[in-house]
Amino acid sequence: MTSPALTLAVPARLRRRRARLGQWQGLLYIAPAMALVIVFFVIPVLFTFWMSFHDWPLLGQPEWIGLDNYVRLLTDNKFFTALKFTGYYTVITTIAIFIVAFPLAIFVEKQRRGAGLYRTVFFMPVVVGLATASLLWVWLANVDSGLIGPAIRMMGFGGKKVNLLATFDGAFWTIIVMVVWKVAGFTMIILLTGLQSIPTELNEAARIDGASRWQRFRRLTLPLMRRTIALALILSVTGSVLAFDQFYIMTSGGPQNRMISVVYYIFNQSFVSFHLGYGSALSIALLAILIVLSIVQLRLLRVGDDK
């Protein structure tokens, strides 16, 4: 219908008029999205904030208690244990995901036969829901009817049956493997976009200058991919800090409560102990933590801007 070739200068008068009109038009375009966000996000969050100043039982009458919930939070050992575990989990998963996803991204970036197929296969687990993936791995890790334990026995490591989920280490690493399986493909694609945005001439020039493969990766690839890495990092960190399904479904928070993430703790306080008010205060605290974490990471992102 039109082509860029037809481009003509737009008279300044018209442009100004459109700018004024545009103010309202722009708002009109974003109105549906804002309406949804306000009704189903902003108001619920404000409501949660309001609830955090109450002793708000799941059943029964709420009672205003001011800052008591926040005071309690500061001395709540279990909250800090959950925070510590979540931090530990976040660091380990993020490292594990990057260790797997980076080589995969470099691998599928090569213009070779089969690269597209490999990329598709690596990405497949991403489309499965986290709850479904957790359930699938619960089965694989099941001591009697699953795959991993019986397979280990079948390969001749006899003796007792292996119940992977019975010990902290076994359960933790099973979850890490599950999460890497599920998420690595997504991180891979994001990193791939970063790799592809690096001009090939740069790499070529460095190679001719005698830089080794590792040097090129460290001095050229990594710095140029800063923004992409930051994006992948933010997504991975946010996802891990909010982790819940995998612990809920795979281990019920055990063994011996050692896998209670912050969101799990919020869930328990709100819906098991019926302290919705305290659960709300914890949510607000978590929101604050996430915002700070994101600002720190966004700084990282901005550093990449002044290339």
Added chain:
Amino acid sequence: MLKRLLATASVATLSLVSSASAADTINILVRTGIGAAFTGVVEAYNESHENQVALTEVPFAELVQKYATAIAGGQAPDALSLDLIYTPSFAAAGQLEDLTEWAHGLPYFDALAPSHVKLGTYDGKNYGLPLSVETSVFAWNKDLYQAAGLDPEKAPANWDEIEANAEKIRALGEDTYGFYFSGGGCGGCMIFTFTPLVWAEGKDILSEDAQTATLDTPEMRAAIDKYRSMVAKDLVPESAATDNGSNFLSFTNGKIGQQSLGAFSIGTLVNDYPDLHFGVTQIPGIVSGTSSFAGGDNIVVTKGTPRLEAVKEFIEYMYSPEAQKVFATNGSLPTRSDIAADVLKGLDPRLQVAVDAIATAKTPYTVLFNDLINSSNGPWATFINAAIYGDDVDAAFSDAQAEMQSIIDNAK
């Protein structure tokens, strides 16, 4: 204020809906897999009555959350089949309909399962009535007893005997185990099957008024030692360590020699596993005596439901001899003792063992049951796993004792 506003708004919409049809449809929330006993009664009711009952099933773990959220949103079901141990806390929260007057008017009120009525009573008023009655009993697999050279008709009388039998059964083969329990954070399963070991000795994990945790007793230590020893001797399947209750009835696989289970399971075993030959006896105490946990569900009614009369009609039907028969046929114990003998006539005699257990059975009365005991992350569930599977039994005791006491104190 906002809450009240919401409540009136929703009541208005509800009444609009209900006036549209002459016959009422009662919504009852039940846990997934409540079983043929109750669904059978509901079917029979729906066939013979103008009012209809619609069941909404929710997985047990999410049931309380679901109901509470529904109340907060003013969309609560009319009634709920509630694990009886929750009745005090729900009643205390002021969400349940006071049934005292009507309930006391029922001619058979005094014959209703006593522990259910006790748990259904809060501040002298009645908020819950028995829906299903369960007691915990000890079961053994007769075929495996026979194969292990034990007398299949002789019930074990104490835990030393149980352990010795377990060893013989374990020797039968790689996949045959002597004993089973759900030790992976299933507080509900373990209060049901394990506390009878200390109750039989007159000890308890909570004081009479539920204000003091009394976990650390010689009897409890002896009971824990017994389970530890059976685990250490590899008499218990590895899967027990992570069973959060989903595989509570592992006994059905025919490869487990002995297990404490519920009366309800007797029905399941008889009806669904006719090839499994098993015996049932009272759960022995760790030294002497026997005990049991009286469990099951209460039916409770949401405060202010517009279909109160219909719900009452349904409850009365539930207590009729024909409905009681449906319950019993499906392995649920009769809730009315006055007609229990009639109802059980011609049914599996093993059910009688479970009925007898009611005499010695206990149920803890505390508004904190969920927090203290049922939650898979609560002190009781954690204690069981740590004490039986962990390395430090003393720490497991002291941690759980302290944690329980702090939950009780914080709630004051």
Added chain:
Amino acid sequence: MSAVARHRRQRQKFWGGFGYHAFGIGAALFFFAPFAWTGLASLRTGSEAQQPPLPPWPTQGVSFDTYAVLDTFGAGIWQHTLNSALVALATVVLTVIVSLLAGYGFSRYRFPLKNVFFVLIIATLMIPFQSILTPLFIILAKLGLNNSLVGLVLVYVTLQLPFSVFMMRNAFDAVPREIEEAARIDGARDLKLLVRVLLPLVMPGVATVAIFAFLNSWNEFLAALILLSDNDKYTLPVLMTAVRAGRLGAINWGAVQAGVMVMTIPCLAVFLILQRYYMRGLMAGAVK
């Protein structure tokens, strides 16, 4: 180049290719095996289903027992699949429309508080959904959208917005303004301009947004469980919680395998059919 050197090069190339594909196949196995294993295992007979899947394929003949068992949970697979499909479809359509408009607005217009609005939408990612469940429920009840698939769809659309609006804004940013100016001079205005001229240009972004909306709404379980209260309205993931909880004190692993397949196959199908757009859209959107 000497013959020896050429020979060495060839050998190097061969081993390079060998190493490349050895790595590729190894990694692909890790990512693909769980699907294959579950799919094959789900075709075993009911009695075999509780056994470890070694080997994974049925040894007593192919059967659909596990799927039949799955069908006995809740109101049956078909009903729940239909609910899930309706919810997913509606979520996709609404998400695309809303994020298309918003993405365009954010990319092309200046208006007061623009950044505040944008951050607000992105912030939806930052709060655990479990925390706002109770208020959400109350609001839905107030709007009369409780226990309705419509309410659930609206919540899902909101949860999709941060990602979708971000994607669409970037997609529009990548479209040269000149195209728009030219179209305006040709007389295309506003919505017509958006639909006729710009939509085809941001199609990869739309496909990406659509796929993600589909996947997330198809797989979500907690909101569905809490916000719906009729057996007949439950979506598939809620059925899966029942399967997970076991029945009569035992988990039926056959039903678990069948359930995982029923949950997964539509997702894989949608992904494989649309992946060409999807990858492109994701890449274009992520670079920004």
